[in-house]
Amino acid sequence: MKKVVLATLLSLSFGVASAADYVIDSKGAHASVNFKVSHLGYSWLLGRFNTFEGTFNYDPAKIEESKVMVTIDTTSLDSNHAERDKHLKSDDFLDAGKFPKATFVSTKVADQGNGKLVVTGDFTMHGVTKSISIDAQLVGAGEDPWGGYRAGFSGTTKINMGDFNFKKNYGDVWLDLHIEGIRQ
Secondary structure, three states, X not given: OHHHHHHHHHHHHHHOOOOEEEEEOOOOOOOEEEEEEXXXXXXXXXXXXXXXXXXXXXXXXOHHHOEEEEEEEHHHEEOOOHHHHHHHHOOOOOOOOOXXXXXXXXXXXXXXXXXXXXXXXXXXXXXXXXXXXXXXXXXXXXXXXXXXXXXXXXXXXXXXXXXXXXXXXXXXXXXEEEEEEEEO
8 A cells, every 4th residue: 555655646746747936037138128210220229127027836747837027117228328228218208207117027938849939928018018928939958057956948020119108109119038047
């Protein structure tokens, strides 16, 4: 009888993968939220948000049950040009004084195979919430040198300034996301 109970417990503990909760490692600079927008059709204006935080839940055996939540501090916009940053944070664009946070909350994660995912969710910026989809890729997962466990993803999506009621609408903004999480 003891052997049957032991065998059952072992099969349950090794046969069932469980979801893990991760905190995005933005403090260790192992994650970034970047953007690019066309500058007059001649070049790309590049930038990033220096301050953001978030969590995700990921189980490779049940990818469709994954969840992602991210909050971006819009006042932390950095395009490497102080005067331009001031303008981008003004009410012509982000209106960061009135809307200091942008958020993303996933509503669906679809497994596309080979580590590719489509993460759909509600993106709120400038007081407007729209559903967006992020094409994501698992970069890797495993133990880190400090005794923890990490998982990393990259992703891209495109939004339009007009969809978020910016006074100045210069078209599409591409978001380039690199997220590394530490399992809790």
